[in-house]
Amino acid sequence: MKLVLHGYFRSGTSYRTRLALNWKGVPFDYVGVNLVEGEQHSDAYKAKNPQGLVPALEVDGEILTQSVAILEWIEETFPQRPLLPSDPIKRAKVRAFAAAIGCDIHPLQNLRILKKARELAGDDAEAGPAWARHWISLGFDALEKLAEQADGQNGFTFGDGPTLAEIYLLPQMFNARRFGVDLAPYPRLVAADEAARALPEFERAAPENQPDAI
Known part of the structure; x- marks a missing residue:
């Protein structure tokens, strides 16, 4: 294949x-x-x-x-x-965590949305990043609470290794840092991000390690 x-x-x-x-x-x-x-x-x-x-x-x-x-x-x-737990309830919780990012946070701060936010703000260069910080922070407030309620171990959000939660979280944390979001209120998200990024498989996937990185 x-x-x-x-x-x-x-x-x-x-x-x-x-x-x-x-x-x-x-x-x-x-x-x-x-x-x-x-x-x-x-x-x-x-x-x-x-x-x-x-x-x-x-x-x-x-x-x-x-x-x-x-x-x-x-x-x-x-x-x-596997990136999903075997237990159906835990699978649903992992999917909900991922969907909170994929459906409610990420779409509001992708490139075409940020361009439109800047355009509507009279081409204010800070409008896009400010818009992104607002929605990322709002979403992270909820994600941090979800992570507190989860059964994560070794820094991960669910269980003792990466799941779909980390697959969605790492790119969103990358954008959070890029746009200058204060991550101090989100210790569990930071811990999961650090635990996952330490894995060599995930390090190879990092944006800065891609052939088109500029």
Whole structure:
């Protein structure tokens, strides 16, 4: 099976996908799509993903889009080192934690939303980062409480190793640091981020370690 991941080094959704593939030991080729330069809007890329978004994952010629669907496919296709607990209640809690990021935090601070926030603010350069900090902090307030209620060990959020919670959390923590969010109120999130990023599989997926990093 040949996998080709089309993504952007700083894209949270691309980062999630790299994390899952690396954790499960699945080899893949990587093709950078420069979002800042607008390569996602090219005819060539839109032939792969009509939405003009990253990531797109080629699987033996078939193309998968939307990171949520891609992550589900990865978990179903490569059951080794599972990212979801076996207990149905715990699985639901991990999924809820991930969805709080994927549905309620991340979409409000991706590139196209930040550009629109800046435009509506009269091209104020600080409008985008301020918007991102607001929504990330609001979401982290809830995530910290969810993490307090979880059964995490060794710094991780659920259980004693990484789950889908960390797959979603690491890219969001990267963006939080990028936009200058005060992380002091979120010790459990910081601990989970640090525990996961210390894993060599996750270190290889970090934005700064990608071939298109600038």
